[in-house]
Each structure stands twice: as structure tokens, then as C-alpha cells.
Amino acid sequence: MTSSTELPGPLARAKTTNVKAVAAKVETIAQLDEAITQCNACPRLVSWREEVAIVKRKAYIDHEYWGKPISGFGSDKPRLLIVGLAPGAHGANRTGRIFTGDSSGDWLYGSLHRIGIAKIPTSTSRDDGQKLKHTRINTAVRCAPPDNKPETAERDMCAPWLKREIELTLPTVRAFVGLGSFAWSALIKILKELGHPIPTVKFGHGAEYIYSHEGVQYLLIASYHPSQQNTFTGKLTQDQLDFVLEKAGRFAHAID
Numbered sequence: 726m727t728s729s730t731e732l733p734g735p736l737a738r739a740k741t742t743n744v745k746a747v748a749a750k751v752e753t754i755a756q757l758d759e760a761i762t763q764c765n766a767c768p769r770l771v772s773w774r775e776e777v778a779i780v781k782r783k784a785y786i787d788h789e790y791w792g793k794p795i796s797g798f799g800s801d802k803p804r805l806l807i808v809g810l811a812p813g814a815h816g817a818n819r820t821g822r823i824f825t826g827d828s829s830g831d832w833l834y835g836s837l838h839r840i841g842i843a844k845i846p847t848s849t850s851r852d853d854g855q856k857l858k859h860t861r862i863n864t865a866v867r868c869a870p871p872d873n874k875p876e877t878a879e880r881d882m883c884a885p886w887l888k889r890e891i892e893l894t895l896p897t898v899r900a901f902v903g904l905g906s907f908a909w910s911a912l913i914k915i916l917k918e919l920g921h922p923i924p925t926v927k928f929g930h931g932a933e934y935i936y937s938h939e940g941v942q943y944l945l946i947a948s949y950h951p952s953q954q955n956t957f958t959g960k961l962t963q964d965q966l967d968f969v970l971e972k973a974g975r976f977a978h979a980i981d
């Protein structure tokens with residue numbers, strides 16, 4: 726008997742460097758999450774995520790770092806899909822859950838809690854009891870990059886994971902949020918590849934586009950990324966983030 730998270734035979738043997746082929750074969754979100762976690766396709770990012778997990782930050786010296794790629798978190802039949810940039814070196818790369826264990830996560834889950842999507846206002850560890858209502862969070866790149874800056878080749882290498890996640894969740898997703906210009910571009914590129922009729926939409930906080938595809942109406946909306954750089958400087962406020970996420974959540978009926 727095969728468990729729901731166990732990869733079927735051909736996938737278990739597939740080389741993780743062949744991201745596109747492996748991603749195309751997964752049939753469920755649970756399989757996708759498992760396959761992502763085993764990926765070693767980008768040499769620079771594999772070295773970095775593992776080095777960070779060994780060297781650690783002084784404040785977390787007693788923590789056992791995750792040090793692997795980060796899969797999506799939340800519902801496997803989401804109405805709202807939120808896409809960020811990449812895992813934080815001492816956040817998700819430490820805790821093993823996206824936007825968890827750093828200030829970006831505090832901002833994102835804090836906002837999702839205020840608008841009625843996240844069960845608790847904080848996101849500190851994989852077993853903190855956090856739950857998301859009708860919502861899933863993932864990133865354009867699944868391994869922590871140095872200086873939070875993935876290279877173009879790494880973005881392209883990782884894109885099949887996001888593409889497959891979007892394909893698998895499209896039956897229920899009605900609103901997409903791109904956090905930051907990197908995620909915004911990655912999201913639009915993939916949706917276009919999937920045949921969604923999206924023009925060039927310039928990134929900016931609150932930029933949005935509503936469109937129909939195959940009889941279904943979608944909202945695509947952008948937010949500044951809740952990075953320390955944006956939140957410490959006041960470029961992104963709690964109200965601004967709440968506004969975008971609430972708008973997307975209501976459009977998608979993730980919240981009433």
C-alpha cells in the first residue's frame with residue numbers, strides 16, 4: 726500500500742536534477758511537496774542552504790536547521806495562492822516551513838490572522854499549530870539564496886515546481902498574490918505559459934488584474950514583499966498588506 730506522501734516508483738528513482746520531468750509526473754500536492762524536499766538541482770543554492778544549516782546564526786546555535794528545499798504550506802485545495810520570493814536563510818531554511826521563524830513570516834501570518842485566514846498570528850515552527858483557511862503559500866524559488874537573490878538560471882530551474890503547484894491547485898484557486906516583483910514576474914510568466922490571458926502588468930503595491938479563463942474569473946494582485954527592508958523602512962505597512970490580502974481573500978471566497 727502506498728501512502729499519500731510516498732512517491733510512486735518512477736518518481737522515487739527520478740533524478741532530482743531533472744526538475745521539469747519530475748514535476749510533470751507528480752499527481753498530488755503531497756507528492757509535489759515530497760519531491761521538492763528532495764531536490765538538489767542548483768549547486769550554488771544546495772551549497773548555501775547546507776552551509777547556513779551547519780554554520781547557523783549565533784541566536785539559533787542550538788537549533789537543528791532544516792537545510793533543504795521548502796515546499797508550499799496550507800490547503801491542498803486553496804482558493805487563494807500567495808507566492809513569495811524564496812525561503813529565508815535563518816527563517817524557513819531553519820524551521821522547514823515557508824515564511825516561518827523570521828520577521829517576514831511574522832508580518833505575513835500576522836496579516837493573514839487579522840483578516841481571518843491564519844489560525845494564529847505568529848509563525849514560529851512547523852509544529853506551532855498554524856493552519857490556513859482555503860489558502861496556500863509558496864515561493865518562486867524553493868531554496869534559500871545568498872543575499873535573498875536567486876540567479877535567473879536558478880529561478881528558471883525551480884519554475885517547474887511552482888508551475889506544477891499552480892496546475893494542481895487551479896481547480897480551486899481564484900486569486901493569486903505575488904509578494905514582491907520577483908514573485909510577481911514568476912507568477913505571471915507561469916500563468917501565461919498555462920494559457921491565461923494576462924498582459925504585462927507593471928509591479929506595484931496593489932497592482933491588480935482581473936481576467937477570465939475558460940469561464941473562470943481570476944484576480945491577480947501584487948504586494949510589496951514583507952521583507953525587513955520594506956517593513957522596517959515603512960515602505961510596507963500592516964494596513965497596506967492587510968488591504969491586498971483581504972481583497973484577494975474576499976475575491977477568492979477564502980474569507981466571507
Ligand code: SF4
Pocket residue numbers: 744761764765766767770771794866867868879882883884
Ligand atoms: S532552488 Fe528549486 S530547483 Fe534549485 S535546488 Fe532548490 S528546489 Fe531544486
